[in-house]
Structures are given as C-alpha cells and as structure tokens.
Amino acid sequence: MTTALTSPPSPDVAEKPMLLVLGAEPPPRLGRLTGRARIEYADESTLAALLPSADVLLVWDFGSHAVRRVWPGAGPRPRWVHTASAGVDHLMCPELAESDTLVTNARGVFDQPIAEYVAALVLAMAKDLPRTLELQGAREWRHRASQRVAGTRACVVGSGPIGRAIEHTLGALGITTALVGRTARDGVHAPEELDRLMARADWVVSAAPLTEETRGMFDARRFGLMQPSARFVNIGRGQLVVEDALAKALKERGIAGAALDVFEHEPLGPDSPLWEVPGLIVSPHMSGDTVGWRDELGTQFVELYELWEAGSPLPNVVDKRRGYVPGH
Amino acid sequence: MTTALTSPPSPDVAEKPMLLVLGAEPPPRLGRLTGRARIEYADESTLAALLPSADVLLVWDFGSHAVRRVWPGAGPRPRWVHTASAGVDHLMCPELAESDTLVTNARGVFDQPIAEYVAALVLAMAKDLPRTLELQGAREWRHRASQRVAGTRACVVGSGPIGRAIEHTLGALGITTALVGRTARDGVHAPEELDRLMARADWVVSAAPLTEETRGMFDARRFGLMQPSARFVNIGRGQLVVEDALAKALKERGIAGAALDVFEHEPLGPDSPLWEVPGLIVSPHMSGDTVGWRDELGTQFVELYELWEAGSPLPNVVDKRRGYVPGH
Numbered sequence: 001m002t003t004a005l006t007s008p009p010s011p012d013v014a015e016k017p018m019l020l021v022l023g024a025e026p027p028p029r030l031g032r033l034t035g036r037a038r039i040e041y042a043d044e045s046t047l048a049a050l051l052p053s054a055d056v057l058l059v060w061d062f063g064s065h066a067v068r069r070v071w072p073g074a075g076p077r078p079r080w081v082h083t084a085s086a087g088v089d090h091l092m093c094p095e096l097a098e099s100d101t102l103v104t105n106a107r108g109v110f111d112q113p114i115a116e117y118v119a120a121l122v123l124a125m126a127k128d129l130p131r132t133l134e135l136q137g138a139r140e141w142r143h144r145a146s147q148r149v150a151g152t153r154a155c156v157v158g159s160g161p162i163g164r165a166i167e168h169t170l171g172a173l174g175i176t177t178a179l180v181g182r183t184a185r186d187g188v189h190a191p192e193e194l195d196r197l198m199a200r201a202d203w204v205v206s207a208a209p210l211t212e213e214t215r216g217m218f219d220a221r222r223f224g225l226m227q228p229s230a231r232f233v234n235i236g237r238g239q240l241v242v243e244d245a246l247a248k249a250l251k252e253r254g255i256a257g258a259a260l261d262v263f264e265h266e267p268l269g270p271d272s273p274l275w276e277v278p279g280l281i282v283s284p285h286m287s288g289d290t291v292g293w294r295d296e297l298g299t300q301f302v303e304l305y306e307l308w309e310a311g312s313p314l315p316n317v318v319d320k321r322r323g324y325v326p327g328h
Numbered sequence: 329m330t331t332a333l334t335s336p337p338s339p340d341v342a343e344k345p346m347l348l349v350l351g352a353e354p355p356p357r358l359g360r361l362t363g364r365a366r367i368e369y370a371d372e373s374t375l376a377a378l379l380p381s382a383d384v385l386l387v388w389d390f391g392s393h394a395v396r397r398v399w400p401g402a403g404p405r406p407r408w409v410h411t412a413s414a415g416v417d418h419l420m421c422p423e424l425a426e427s428d429t430l431v432t433n434a435r436g437v438f439d440q441p442i443a444e445y446v447a448a449l450v451l452a453m454a455k456d457l458p459r460t461l462e463l464q465g466a467r468e469w470r471h472r473a474s475q476r477v478a479g480t481r482a483c484v485v486g487s488g489p490i491g492r493a494i495e496h497t498l499g500a501l502g503i504t505t506a507l508v509g510r511t512a513r514d515g516v517h518a519p520e521e522l523d524r525l526m527a528r529a530d531w532v533v534s535a536a537p538l539t540e541e542t543r544g545m546f547d548a549r550r551f552g553l554m555q556p557s558a559r560f561v562n563i564g565r566g567q568l569v570v571e572d573a574l575a576k577a578l579k580e581r582g583i584a585g586a587a588l589d590v591f592e593h594e595p596l597g598p599d600s601p602l603w604e605v606p607g608l609i610v611s612p613h614m615s616g617d618t619v620g621w622r623d624e625l626g627t628q629f630v631e632l633y634e635l636w637e638a639g640s641p642l643p644n645v646v647d648k649r650r651g652y653v654p655g656h
Contacts (some may be wrong), residue, residue: 116454116501120455123451124448124452129457130461133458135612136603139599143617144614145618146441146614146618147618148618150440172500173444270467271467284463285471290473291475
C-alpha cells in the first residue's frame with residue numbers, strides 16, 4: 001500500500017478494500033457494502049493474524065481489549081479504525097496513537113439515550129423508587145415524602161456531546177447544571193472548579209472519557225467534598241471511579257446515594273461486593289443502548305465507510321493522544 | 329350568624345372566628361393565626377359535634393371521608409371549607425354542593441411534584457429500571473436494550489394545573505403530549521377524542537378529578553384500545569380506574585406496563601392482588617408529597633385565611649357541582 005494513509009483505494013486497484021470486523025455477531029446494515037468491500041470477521045484469537053491484511057477495522061465488540069493487545073505486533077496496520085462506542089480507551093495504545101491510522105468513534109448515537117438514562121436515575125433516586133419497589137415486594141403501604149428535582153443543582157463532568165445532552169435534559173427538568181470539561185470555555189468550567197462545584201451539587205454525574213488524567217478522579221477525597229444529601233451517577237467508564245471509596249462513602253452515609261452503570265471490571269461478577277452496597281443502583285452498562293441501537297451503529301459506520309470510499313474527510317475523528325473527539 | 333356567608337366576621341364581633349381542623353396532627357404554619365382565630369381540632373368521632381360551631385373548616389386529613397358523612401346532619405355549617413388536597417371527592421356531598429359554603433382546594437402545591445413523579449415512572453418503565461433492581465438483587469449482570477422516551481406520544485387525561493404540569497414536563501423530555509379535558513379548548517382535546525388518542529399513545533396518564541363522569545373511565549374497553557407496547561399511569565384517583573380490568577390487561581399483555589399511585593381502597597391492604605400484578609408498579613399515594621409539602625400546604629391555607637379575614641375574594645374556589653376548580 002503506497003497510497004496516502006487516509007485516502008481511499010484508487011479506482012484502478014481491482015482488489016476491494018478489506019474490512020475486518022472484530023465481533024461475535026455480524027453488524028446490521030453492512031449488507032449495503034456488498035460488492036464494495038471484502039468483509040472478514042475476527043475474534044480475539046484470530047485478530048493478530050488478520051490485522052495485517054485489513055484496510056479498515058471495525059471494532060464492533062466494544063467490550064474487547066484485543067486491539068490494544070494485538071496492535072503493537074508485526075506487519076502492516078489498517079489505515080482506519082472505527083469503534084462502535086463513544087469511548088476509545090479499550091483500543092488505544094501508544095503505537096496506535098503514534099501511527100497515521102485514523103480512529104473514529106460512534107459520537108452522536110448514545111447522547112440522547114444516555115441523557116434520558118441519567119434523568120431516569122436522578123428522578124428514581126429523588127422519588128425513592130427503589131424503596132417503593134422493595135416495599136411493594138413486601139406488600140407494605142408506607143407513605144414517604146420524596147424530593148423535588150426542580151431547583152436542585154447538578155455537576156456534570158465531561159463536556160462532550162454526552163455531557164451536553166445530560167446538561168440539556170437535566171436542565172429541562174429544572175435542574176441547574178454545571179458542565180466541567182478539560183478546558184474552560186463557553187458554558188464549560190475548568191477542572192480547577194470541579195471541587196467547588198461538587199461540594200455544592202445535589203447530583204454529580206460522571207460522563208468523562210477515560211484518559212490518564214481522568215482515571216480514578218472520583219476518589220475518597222472527592223466523595224468527601226460532596227454533601228451528605230447528594231448523589232453520584234457514573235455512566236462514563238468504571239475506571240473513573242475508585243469503587244471502594246464510593247462504597248465506603250455510601251456505607252458511612254457520606255453521600256445519600258449512587259448509581260453505577262459502568263465498572264472497573266465488566267461484567268460485574270456475582271461475588272462483587274458492589275451488588276449490595278446500601279443506596280447503590282447497579283446496572284449492566286446499558287445506559288446508551290436503546291432498542292435499535294445496533295442498527296444505528298451499523299448505519300453510522302456504513303455512512304462513514306461511504307465517505308472514506310469517496311475520499312471525503314471523516315467526522316468523529318478521535319484525537320488519539322487526548323483519547324476523545326475534540327469539542328466544538 | 330347573620331353575616332353574608334362568604335364575608336369575614338365583622339370587626340365589632342368580639343369573638344374570634346372558630347377554625348376547626350380535621351386531622352390527627354396540627355398543621356404547620358397555623359401559629360401565624362394566633363390571636364386571630366380560635367383553633368380547635370376534630371377527629372372523625374368529634375367532627376359531628378364540633379361542626380355547627382365552626383366558621384371555617386380545614387380538612388387537613390385529606391384521606392378522611394368524615395366531612396361527607398357528617399355534613400348532611402343537623403345544625404349550622406361552616407361558611408368556608410378548605411381541603412389540603414387537589415381533589416375534593418372525599419368531602420363533597422349534595423348538601424354541601426347545594427349550600428352557600430365556599431370550598432377551596434390546594435391547587436398549585438402538587439403540580440410540579442406530581443409532574444416529576446410521572447416523569448420518574450415513565451423513564452423508569454422505559455429504561456426497565458424495576459427489572460434492573462430485581463437483577464441487582466439476584467447479583468445478575470444481564471444487559472438489555474431499553475427504550476427512548478423522546479419521540480414517543482403521551483395522552484394525559486385531566487387538563488387542570490396538574491395535567492398541564494405533566495404535559496410540560498413530558499414535553500421537556502421530547503414526548504409529544506395531548507391533553508384531554510372536560511371540554512375542548514386551546515390545547516385541550518374533548519372527551520370524544522380520548523379513545524383515538526389512547527389508541528395511539530405510548531403513555532396514558534390519568535390526572536383527572538374524580539366526578540360522576542370520570543368514575544371508572546379507564547375500563548376493560550379503554551385498556552383494550554391501547555397498544556400492547558403502551559403503558560398506563562394513574563396519579564389522579566383510584567376510582568378512575570377499574571382495577572380488575574387493568575390487572576387483566578397486564579396479565580394478558582394487552583398493555584406493556586402500568587404504575588398506580590392511587591387506589592380504590594387506600595391504604596392498599598396486604599392481601600390485595602394488585603401488589604403482585606406483573607408489570608405493575610404500586611406506590612402509596614405519594615406522587616405529590618415532596619419534602620416540605622406539609623409546610624407548603626400550611627402556608628397556602630394561612631394565606632387564604634388572611635384573604636378571607638380581610639374580606640377579599642379567595643383563589644382556588646371549587647365549582648362544587650363539577651368537583652374541581654374550573655380552568656382558565
């Protein structure tokens with residue numbers, strides 16, 4: 001391959017580009033590429049052997065870390081890698097970051113569903129819904145006063161499209177919402193303001209990408225800043241949170257409640273102590289996954305592929321050193 | 329008493345007005361009336377004896393039906409009755425309806441909290457939160473695709489301030505919402521349109537006052553109109569719903585889910601079959617009751633009392649024949 005790394009195959013090349021899909025199941029919508037790409041499938045065991053012949057890699061199994069393990073190996077590498085996820089932490093490695101390979105992500109598909117999921121968690125906690133369901137199971141009628149969310153304050157960490165969608169949806173419920181990003185800009189607070197904003201928030205929502213700067217950012221010290229009546233939600237990445245510190249804050253009533261949709265180790269094993277931490281809602285990494293989401297991810301990839309094929313610039317290009325698509 | 333029935337006591341009457349409170353606990357904020365009203369307390373057993381000497385009756389225990397039972401008895405009656413609730417069905421009787429006694433309600437206090445509660449239920453059902461909590465209890469990681477609420481349709485029955493607050497909050501979540509009221513007017517559909525609107529709704533919300541026209545309006549026929557994927561929420565009054573018909577619709581998967589906050593008989597007894605109907609969320613008549621709500625109700629009554637004392641017209645006057653405060 002001697003073409004420029006981000007350019008499409010030249011028309012005089014008889015061979016169709018090889019699209020390698022990492023995933024246990026064929027993505028929907030790829031049928032639209034029939035005759036225009038040679039599609040092959042890899043799993044974690046065959047990825048290393050197939051990677052050198054791939055022009056494009058579609059990381060469909062976004063729970064896999066195989067790309068990060070295999071990439072530094074021998075042989076040529078795809079010119080373009082697309083991941084069917086918002087985060088890229090599961091595939092990024094120094095060799096990929098320093099290469100000319102373009103990395104794109106599923107920016108846009110998950111924003112609104114995740115914002116709704118956060119609103120569902122915030123409202124469920126304010127209205128004490130988990131306790132209501134417990135009491136229902138015990139056939140017990142016990143009236144309680146619940147909380148209003150209008151007029152409360154949220155601090156959302158992460159100023160990408162997901163954080164912004166959360167800000168918008170919580171705002172629509174009358175919750176005053178402050179966004180914290182990597183750098184201060186219009187409507188976004190700098191990381192230096194996080195401690196102050198967390199200390200006065202009723203809701204702290206973690207929606208940041210996982211990078212070396214954000215890993216473990218929600219630790220014992222930061223949970224200690226929160227009000228005892230405040231609650232914490234993580235829909236970003238499990239590694240943003242020091243899980244033991246959160247469990248301790250909940251057990252000692254340093255904070256009033258929390259909901260985790262993502263975890264340091266996924267799936268969470270049946271013996272994890274997190275299942276039973278008081279005041280903690282555990283869900284299986286599903287916040288962005290609404291009915292039809294696989295179709296949307298498939299359609300998004302096909303649209304990107306058609307741009308790539310035509311030699312047009314791609315949207316959703318990840319800044320590989322930062323680990324996310326830089327904001328607008 | 330020879331003063332006009334809605335006028336305040338004349339200043340030359342040395343005796344302070346007698347304010348009778350029906351309730352087990354003293355309402356907050358009444359201290360502001362010290363020296364300006366003689367406050368006495370009644371329970372269900374003493375109400376009949378005290379009612380003739382009361383100038384004003386505050387129905388603080390809004391779960392009690394004692395007023396309706398006692399009112400038709402002998403003796404003079406208060407000139408003004410205020411109930412610390414939105415609905416007045418628990419106190420209205422023909423003799424009260426035909427009397428000159430003014431009836432006011434707690435219009436305004438519950439709107440926003442109830443709208444938030446409905447949003448919490450809608451989002452919890454869309455995101456399958458009850459099942460998530462069940463799986464958490466079983467320490468089971470089971471990913472599911474959930475639903476988006478943006479782009480779905482709701483039909484809200486009841487066009488008073490509670491129905492309108494629900495319309496506004498669901499609208500803020502991107503849910504297209506149709507209001508149905510007693511008469512068609514700007515932004516409100518006539519009852520004749522209910523069947524058509526229910527048939528296409530993803531969410532049907534019952535927020536109507538209980539009157540002879542609305543009693544049992546959600547019956548087997550109407551649940552039969554709903555889409556199998558649709559869900560039903562009742563935060564109005566239990567008697568609006570034929571509970572057996574709802575249970576049957578859920579068991580036979582005629583509809584996908586429901587949430588009841590109000591019931592034909594409250595509190596719901598431990599032997600009620602409703603606790604265990606599949607896909608039904610049962611909560612103990614708490615949708616409008618947020619922290620501080622007793623204070624708000626007390627403050628609202630004191631403000632009305634001060635208007636009444638000054639001879640000013642009162643807001644929140646119930647049309648006693650219709651059974652609610654007529655809309656604007």
